[in-house]
Amino acid sequence: MRPRLRCVNCGAEYDPSPKLFTCPKCGHLLEVVFTPDELPPFTEFRRRSRMMGIWRFKELLPLKTERPVTMGEGSTPLIRLEKLEKIIGVRRLYVKFEGANPTGSFKDRGMSLAITLAREVGSKAVVAASTGNTAASAAAYAARAGLKTFLLLPRGKVALGKLAQSIMHGAIIVEIEGNFDLALDTAKELAKRDEFYPLNSFNPWRLEGQKTLGFELFEDIGVPDHIFVPVGNAGNISAIWKGFKELKRWGYSDSLPKMNGIQAEGASPIASAFKAGLRAPLFTDSPETVATAIRIGKPVNWLKAWKAVTESGGTFESVTDSEILRAQRLLAREEGIAAEPAGAASVAGLIKLASQGYFNGDETVVAVVTGHGLKDPDSARFHPTMRLRAISMDDAIEKVMEVLEGRSVEEKAVG
Numbered sequence: 001m002r003p004r005l006r007c008v009n010c011g012a013e014y015d016p017s018p019k020l021f022t023c024p025k026c027g028h029l030l031e032v033v034f035t036p037d038e039l040p041p042f043t044e045f046r047r048r049s050r051m052m053g054i055w056r057f058k059e060l061l062p063l064k065t066e067r068p069v070t071m072g073e074g075s076t077p078l079i080r081l082e083k084l085e086k087i088i089g090v091r092r093l094y095v096k097f098e099g100a101n102p103t104g105s106f107k108d109r110g111m112s113l114a115i116t117l118a119r120e121v122g123s124k125a126v127v128a129a130s131t132g133n134t135a136a137s138a139a140a141y142a143a144r145a146g147l148k149t150f151l152l153l154p155r156g157k158v159a160l161g162k163l164a165q166s167i168m169h170g171a172i173i174v175e176i177e178g179n180f181d182l183a184l185d186t187a188k189e190l191a192k193r194d195e196f197y198p199l200n201s202f203n204p205w206r207l208e209g210q211k212t213l214g215f216e217l218f219e220d221i222g223v224p225d226h227i228f229v230p231v232g233n234a235g236n237i238s239a240i241w242k243g244f245k246e247l248k249r250w251g252y253s254d255s256l257p258k259m260n261g262i263q264a265e266g267a268s269p270i271a272s273a274f275k276a277g278l279r280a281p282l283f284t285d286s287p288e289t290v291a292t293a294i295r296i297g298k299p300v301n302w303l304k305a306w307k308a309v310t311e312s313g314g315t316f317e318s319v320t321d322s323e324i325l326r327a328q329r330l331l332a333r334e335e336g337i338a339a340e341p342a343g344a345a346s347v348a349g350l351i352k353l354a355s356q357g358y359f360n361g362d363e364t365v366v367a368v369v370t371g372h373g374l375k376d377p378d379s380a381r382f383h384p385t386m387r388l389r390a391i392s393m394d395d396a397i398e399k400v401m402e403v404l405e406g407r408s409v410e411e412k413a414v415g
């Protein structure tokens, strides 16, 4: 059935148009709604090649195409955390490691769909505001599709790895004197012009790609009890929830997970309002956090995320920068998983909630680790390290043996 666009606030429905993003009646964001023509048995999706990327689930996506722009995104590892289960006190704990995507973050799932659409509607150029990952992903997928990419980035606030990716893929970078929210307003203005196709998450077609994360979880472990997602512009948690709701609506599953959104304390417009019992976010002009990916004061998808959490019976929580860095360290040093700070926020949130008795002791919990640690190499300086300096081979061997035999414990945080 032909997809429609539906307002998340007033429910008004519209015929699809690739550049209709907000409801002409009430100004809220739209979502894509459709009924698949065909519903293959779920086992069929697993049989398909991983190199099809999100298009493995093509019957459950609203865009029909013979030529998707794909790099095999998705099909990311679901990793059981046996050591952290004991440390945190959760029965079954998994990380869905989105750092394993082609450009190192979950954005690739959405970008594959959005760039395919941009090409199909004849756009020559794409535009995105970004704290870094959207930029890297947009630049890579647009390069593959032969589209010119314009990126609006908050100056000095994008992690090195992400900036390097955007440069490597040949994007045109506009550094904005101001934060992400200003960059996003600029991207929205540019998107009004015919030349540009926007790739941020106010574009509901992009989120259709991101819902496949939910499909993969269902494929691997069924419906988990809880899913924890770091929240910035609030698109991803909304997309994952939409994926699970569709699985239920289309008869694949009979239950739903609780969605839990985690924000950094210094950039927590949604979590702080939710915890204060309000019904709308407390936007801020000066978000600040070590987790630069989620340094966002006015999340554009706040209503979609709010509904995901309240309808599912989950919660929003905020975590401090030191809680985020501790989670980053635990993931890396206990489980071998390198997360960028924002990616570790989900784990920081579940650690905090577990310590407050949030879980009943027999649940399956999934934390989405949204971006790879290599994205933000600078964040390594927050962790203690042992560096031995040696002036000769004998000296090096002696220093190594001292440590191995416990004669020297030289562990310092660098930076």
Ligand SMILES: Cc1ncc(COP(=O)(O)O)c(C=O)c1O
Pocket (backbone or CB within 6 Å): 105, 131, 133, 134, 201, 230, 231, 232, 233, 234, 235, 236, 237, 293, 294, 340, 342, 343, 370, 371
């Ligand atoms: C690594 C990382 N984690 C989490 C988020 C938050 O995702 P969303 O903006 O969809 O809430 C972002 C971007 O905002 C990100 O880049």
Ligand SMILES: N[C@@H](CCOP(=O)(O)O)C(=O)O
Pocket (backbone or CB within 6 Å): 129, 130, 131, 132, 133, 134, 135, 199, 200, 201, 202, 232, 233, 235, 293, 294
């Ligand atoms: N973390 C994001 C912020 C932009 O969010 P988007 O989902 O609206 O593109 C980024 O990587 O830029």
